Amino acid sequence: MALKDYTEEQLKEISMIEVTFELLTEKNSPEDYSVLINRVAEIQGLSKERMQERIAHLYTAMSLDGRFVNLGDNRWALRSWYPFEQTEEELSQMMPKKRKADAEEALEDELEEYDEFEDIEDELDELANEEDSDTDEADEFDTGEPVVEEDDETDTDEEEETN
Incomplete structure (x- = not known):
C-alpha cells in the first residue's frame, strides 16, 4: 500500500519503520538517513523534539529489520533490491565515496608514503652505522702483520707421505 493510499490519521498511527519502508519503496533508490x-x-x-527522541529508535529498528540494508555513508536501501548472495561489505563498496573523504584518503596515503620513505632512510642509516662499526672493530685487531692463511690440503698431503 502506497503512502498516498493512507488517510492522515492512519499515517500518524502506523510505525515509523513502515513509513520508512513505504518511502524507500516509492523512491526506488537509496536515501540518506x-x-x-x-x-x-x-x-x-x-514535532522537532519528538523527532529528536525517535532518531535513534528508527535507526536501530532499521538495523534490526531484515528489509533494510545500510550501504555506508549513512545511506539506506531495501535489501530486496540486491541479490541475496551479495554481502553488506560488497554493498557498501558500491556506493561512491564523497569528495571530502577522497581528499582525506589521498592525504592519508601521502603521509603513509612519507612514513615508508622515512623508515627506509632509517634502515639505511642503521646499516651504514653497522658497517662503520664493523670496520672499526676490524681496525682494532689489525696488528700490521701480514695474515698467512694455512692450506688444509697441504697438511693432509704431508700426513699421507708419512704413512
Missing part, C-alpha cells in the same frame, strides 16, 4: 527521518517526521506530523 537524515532525509528519511525528516520525511517520516513530516508525514507523521512529529
